[in-house]
Structure formats: C-alpha cells, structure tokens
Amino acid sequence: xxxSRQQIRDLRRLQQKKYREEERAFxxxxxxxxxxxxxxxxxxxxxFFFPDGMENPxxxxxxxxxxxxxxxxxxxxxxxxxxxxxxxxxxxxAALVRAGExxxxxxxxxxxxxxxxxxxxxDPGNLxxxxxxxxxxxxxxxxxxxxxxxxxxxxVVRSSMGALFRLRIHExxxxxxxxxxxxxxxxRLLAAEAAGGQPAHRISGGGRDLLIIGxxxxxxxxxxxxxxDLRITIPGSGGVESLNAAIxxxxxxxxxxxxx
Amino acid sequence: xxxSRQQIRDLRRLQQKKYREEERAFxxxxxxxxxxxxxxxxxxxxxFFFPDGMENPxxxxxxxxxxxxxxxxxxxxxxxxxxxxxxxxxxxxAALVRAGExxxxxxxxxxxxxxxxxxxxxDPGNLxxxxxxxxxxxxxxxxxxxxxxxxxxxxVVRSSMGALFRLRIHExxxxxxxxxxxxxxxxRLLAAEAAGGQPAHRISGGGRDLLIIGxxxxxxxxxxxxxxDLRITIPGSGGVESLNAAIxxxxxxxxxxxxx
Numbered sequence: 001x002x003x004s005r006q007q008i009r010d011l012r013r014l015q016q017k018k019y020r021e022e023e024r025a026f027x028x029x030x031x032x033x034x035x036x037x038x039x040x041x042x043x044x045x046x047x048f049f050f051p052d053g054m055e056n057p058x059x060x061x062x063x064x065x066x067x068x069x070x071x072x073x074x075x076x077x078x079x080x081x082x083x084x085x086x087x088x089x090x091x092x093x094a095a096l097v098r099a100g101e102x103x104x105x106x107x108x109x110x111x112x113x114x115x116x117x118x119x120x121x122x123d124p125g126n127l128x129x130x131x132x133x134x135x136x137x138x139x140x141x142x143x144x145x146x147x148x149x150x151x152x153x154x155x156v157v158r159s160s161m162g163a164l165f166r167l168r169i170h171e172x173x174x175x176x177x178x179x180x181x182x183x184x185x186x187x188r189l190l191a192a193e194a195a196g197g198q199p200a201h202r203i204s205g206g207g208r209d210l211l212i213i214g215x216x217x218x219x220x221x222x223x224x225x226x227x228x229d230l231r232i233t234i235p236g237s238g239g240v241e242s243l244n245a246a247i248x249x250x251x252x253x254x255x256x257x258x259x260x
Numbered sequence: 261x262x263x264s265r266q267q268i269r270d271l272r273r274l275q276q277k278k279y280r281e282e283e284r285a286f287x288x289x290x291x292x293x294x295x296x297x298x299x300x301x302x303x304x305x306x307x308f309f310f311p312d313g314m315e316n317p318x319x320x321x322x323x324x325x326x327x328x329x330x331x332x333x334x335x336x337x338x339x340x341x342x343x344x345x346x347x348x349x350x351x352x353x354a355a356l357v358r359a360g361e362x363x364x365x366x367x368x369x370x371x372x373x374x375x376x377x378x379x380x381x382x383d384p385g386n387l388x389x390x391x392x393x394x395x396x397x398x399x400x401x402x403x404x405x406x407x408x409x410x411x412x413x414x415x416v417v418r419s420s421m422g423a424l425f426r427l428r429i430h431e432x433x434x435x436x437x438x439x440x441x442x443x444x445x446x447x448r449l450l451a452a453e454a455a456g457g458q459p460a461h462r463i464s465g466g467g468r469d470l471l472i473i474g475x476x477x478x479x480x481x482x483x484x485x486x487x488x489d490l491r492i493t494i495p496g497s498g499g500v501e502s503l504n505a506a507i508x509x510x511x512x513x514x515x516x517x518x519x520x
Contacts, residue, residue, distance in 0.1 A: 129506075132507075136496040238396055240426070
C-alpha cells in the first residue's frame, strides 16, 4: 500500500513553516537523523522508506529498531520520497516527528548550572550548530527568542545532527521579560561583547548562569542588553569585525563548563 | 557602455570551479565583501554595479573608494548583475578578484607561532567560518589539503566575510608530506581527538604549532594521524558524536592563543 495523493500533499506541506507550526510536526531525513531521533526517544510517528535505498546493514537495523518500537513503516518509491523532502538526493528514509511540548521556562524552579538563550539568530545552519555545541557541553535547556529562526526549519534540524532531540527547547520566548525574571530569581546574565568586556579566559561558570547569544549583526536589543551582569570579550580581531555567533557560543560554553 | 554577451558569458563561467581554477579569478558580491576586499588590499580587477542599487551613502563611498584605486567600474542592469551572481537577490555590486599566488609553504622558513592546516573539509560554510575564526585569533598562514572544498567557492567566500583576503592561504597541499616536513623542521603537530587526548584546558601554545583540523566525519587520514605530537580533547559529549569542525577549531585557537 502506498501513500495517497492527499497524504503526500499533507506531508509536503510540512516543508512550510506555517504548517509545521499548525501541525506541531516536522519531517526528518536520512538514516543518521532517524537513528538520533530514536536514540533520544523523540516522538517519531511514522517513517517512509524507499526499500532499494535501505539495503545496507546500518539502514536495515534502523528499520528493525523502528518496527521494534511499533512505529509504522511505509514503503514508498524514490519519487515520493524525493517529494516529501527538500534535499536533491533523498537518503532512503524520512520520518514524521511530533514537535515536543516544552511548556514555559521557569527561572525560579530551574536548578541547571547553565542555560542558553538565543536572541534574534537568523541563520538556520548557525542555530543547528549551536544546538549541537550546547549538547556537547552538557546544556539541558535552551530558550529561543520569538525572532530567532524556527527550530524545525529543515536546515536547523539537519545541522543540529539530532541535538534538538536532546534539549529542552523553549520556543517563542519574550527574552527581555524572561531574562528579567531570571535575574530577579538569582541568575547571572552573561553575554559576549566584541570589545571591552571581561577577558573570556578569566571567566568561570557561576552555578546559575543564563548565557545569552545575540545576533552577530545587531548585538543584543537594548532592553535585554541593559540586564546583562557580565559582558565577556573573546580576545582577538585581526581585521574581522566579529566571530560567528555559534563559534562565540562554543568558546564561551567551553570556558564556562571547563575545569580550571 | 554595457557588457557584451561574450563578457557576461565569460564572467558567468566563474560560477564553475573549473573556470575559477583556470582563470585564477572569482567574483565576489555585495557592498560588505567589496569593502573587505579593498580594505585588505585584495587584487580587485573591476566591479559591476547596478546604479539604482547603490544610492545609499555606504554604497556610494564604496564606489568612490573603488574609483580612487582606479579600479574600472562598469554599470550594468539588474538582470545582468543577477546573471553574474549566484544569489537570488543581488546586492547592487559584484567584483572580479584575482586569486592570489601564495607559493609553497616552507615550514623551515616560517616563523609564525601558529599555522592552521585543514584536511578534507567538505562543507563550504564550515571552511568560510573557519577562515573568519582563524583571522580573529591572529592566524596568518593556512594550508588547505587537496581534498578540501575549493577556497573560491562562493559559499566559502561569503561565509568567510572577507577573511580569505587577510590570510596567506596555501591551496592544494599534500598535507601528509608537508606535515612530515614541518615536524622535521621542529614544528609541533596538534589535532583534536573526540576522546582520550590531552584535556584542552591544560594546553598552551608552543610557539611553532601546526594545528590540523580534520573532517568531522572521517577524522585524519592514517598517514597524517600518525604524525601528530599532541592530541587534544575538548571535554564534553552529552549524546552528540562530535563537535562541528569549525567550532572545534575555534575552541582550540582560543585555547592556544590565550594568555594563561
């Protein structure tokens, strides 16, 4: 049994942000991303695979793992698979994943040592890389401002390499309000500053740190900027204006989580 | 006077790697990248601009700077400009830049404290970000292995934000041979390792360091791998397999160039 035209149309609509938000669902593609979703216990609803593209051992054991979890497996032809996904050379499998419902972020109740907040980041590859980096350094919760690129954008999902399944991500956050609430609840607010801040090498994690990553182009919005307790400067310059936001975030996470 | 069809055809061919390599030239696009090229003294041969798109003060002063350097300025219509460039919404100006001739890398003669080598990096955005990061941390020379993505790929150029104009970049390097020569000449060879290496926080720059950044997917090739003097591990994991190559490079550059 194959997919009906209506089913294909419904799935294809998930290439658009509007429908992903309406349905609270998105498609992931490729063996690796499906493996990551399963390993992290993400709510995979069903998978669509092109049998001829899934004959290597790794792909087969993924299919076994999916059916072991009683996730419906739908064989499709190569054309259908390509139609469901955005990439030019589909990778044999795609899966429909339900977007998690994270609920509000409560700064008073949260006891994690370091939470990351992302303000107004537009580039999807950058956000995906940032998620992957955050997981590497043990971050559990992450806040995304309303004006940050959508979490389930296919490029974010791909470049996160599955990291989005391992984080508690609060989307659509009013960061100014949340940062103010966090500050009142005893959190230290940190942000990178291109020049003039505390040298990064001297900073240590403080226990309840909210690290805010802003857009490279505009910096933090003024309301948010004036809440910052600790401005951190990564030494350098050499003729470039700034570091990429994900690189700066990686360095600050490395510094804040390091043992010194 | 506008461009002839033949001229447009010749310029458009530079969208292909083959012709960029043959002509040792490439096109850059946008006010910012042209500014960066000028500021770094890159060999800009001529510029093509759409007059209606260059009416803001910043664009005008770029045009003045270009003509101040006696760089030929060719007005073109919006369609021609779009044809020359790859992006959907051309930014008012493009310029033809001659690729620098860097010559061979001589490990015995080089006195820089830290040189970066890139092995088999496939993603253009990653390479561009890495170049930008290298410049930030004061790197002057950079080696690219033969199997690394082409330096003048438009995505590399864009994501480098002009950093490629500020580095001495040796392309098409046989890294195994060069690394062996560098080692014989007293350089220390460093590479990141996902687990089991020296903890990154304890590493300092050694004065003549060749930091080799490998592909995230495959790691270093065995011949190169066995030359490494110091393997460095960035602590972390949290369920992701590895850090993005540019992020790892950024953290190691930060660590090696930092004052401790």
